Amino acid sequence: MKLQMASRLALFAILELAGDQERQRSAGEIADAYGVSLNHLAKVLRDLSRAGLVEAVRGVGGGYRFSGNSKRTTLLDVILLFENVDGHAKEGTNGVKASATEAALSLILKEIDDTVRATLQSITIDTAVKLTHRLSAPKK
Amino acid sequence: MNVNQSTIQIRTATANDLGAVTMLDGKITGLDKPDYWRDLIRRFGGRKQDRYFLIAETGTDLLGFIMGEVRAWEFGSPPCGWIFAVNVEPDQRLGGVGTALFDALCKRFRDGGVTTVRTMLARDDTLIMSFFRSQGMMAGPYIELEAAL
Numbered sequence: 001m002k003l004q005m006a007s008r009l010a011l012f013a014i015l016e017l018a019g020d021q022e023r024q025r026s027a028g029e030i031a032d033a034y035g036v037s038l039n040h041l042a043k044v045l046r047d048l049s050r051a052g053l054v055e056a057v058r059g060v061g062g063g064y065r066f067s068g069n070s071k072r073t074t075l076l077d078v079i080l081l082f083e084n085v086d087g088h089a090k091e092g093t094n095g096v097k098a099s100a101t102e103a104a105l106s107l108i109l110k111e112i113d114d115t116v117r118a119t120l121q122s123i124t125i126d127t128a129v130k131l132t133h134r135l136s137a138p139k140k
Numbered sequence: 141m142n143v144n145q146s147t148i149q150i151r152t153a154t155a156n157d158l159g160a161v162t163m164l165d166g167k168i169t170g171l172d173k174p175d176y177w178r179d180l181i182r183r184f185g186g187r188k189q190d191r192y193f194l195i196a197e198t199g200t201d202l203l204g205f206i207m208g209e210v211r212a213w214e215f216g217s218p219p220c221g222w223i224f225a226v227n228v229e230p231d232q233r234l235g236g237v238g239t240a241l242f243d244a245l246c247k248r249f250r251d252g253g254v255t256t257v258r259t260m261l262a263r264d265d266t267l268i269m270s271f272f273r274s275q276g277m278m279a280g281p282y283i284e285l286e287a288a289l
């Protein structure tokens with residue numbers, strides 16, 4: 001599965017901010033850390049702010065901080081702010097009457113869509129942060 | 141209201157737990173299944189090695205339960221621990237009861253010599269899938285397939 005850039009930037013930002021909820025980080029810091037466009041990230045952060053997942057803190061040392069519930073918010077909640085993940089099964093042949101082949105293909109793609117949705121819906125921000133920490137910990 | 145995690149006690153289920161287990165399951169599923177749970181407590185409540193039915197409680201209050209077994213060579217898999225059921229009192233969720241049960245069962249699995257724990261659940265059961273993922277579980281190398289008969 002390939003996420004759109006806005007979804008990827010949103011997940012980068014959310015996981016970065018939720019990983020250390022005491023600390024505020026500027027859009028520039030996050031953009032540098034992930035090597036992404038500051039302009040694009042700033043727009044994504046505004047969308048996340050409107051959704052109540054991040055909060056802009058003004059003043060010296062200001063930046064963004066995570067303001068959602070990391071144990072209740074899932075990866076799917078974040079991604080759905082930017083794109084639909086159920087696209088494949090609905091792809092048709094534009095005007096051609098649905099055939100058995102098309103129905104079979106749609107059924108197969110729906111299986112993939114369902115699995116993707118179930119996976120993204122079952123991983124909370126808290127779980128993803130824990131996985132990030134586990135992967136960044138030195139191997140024993 | 142969550143309990144203090146240090147007061148959570150884990151022990152093997154006995155026949156005396158049948159009422160509380162049935163009631164908790166009924167509260168969650170809406171189904172009253174005393175015969176089903178009586179049979180499982182009898183078979184998994186410590187009578188046979190590698191089968192576990194564990195209760196979490198504080199004082200005399202049942203907080204939740206978990207059930208599992210070490211199984212070998214099904215689907216070609218070397219011995220591994222399977223979790224068949226976990227239930228936590230709705231008022232006690234996100235308070236560490238499920239984690240305490242999961243950890244206790246995994247310890248028994250490890251003590252039994254296995255290094256993998258596995259479970260299977262409905263794809264749309266987001267709550268329980270989120271719980272297992274929060275314990276570090278991820279998709280394994282098997283895919284469940286089925287067909288209408």
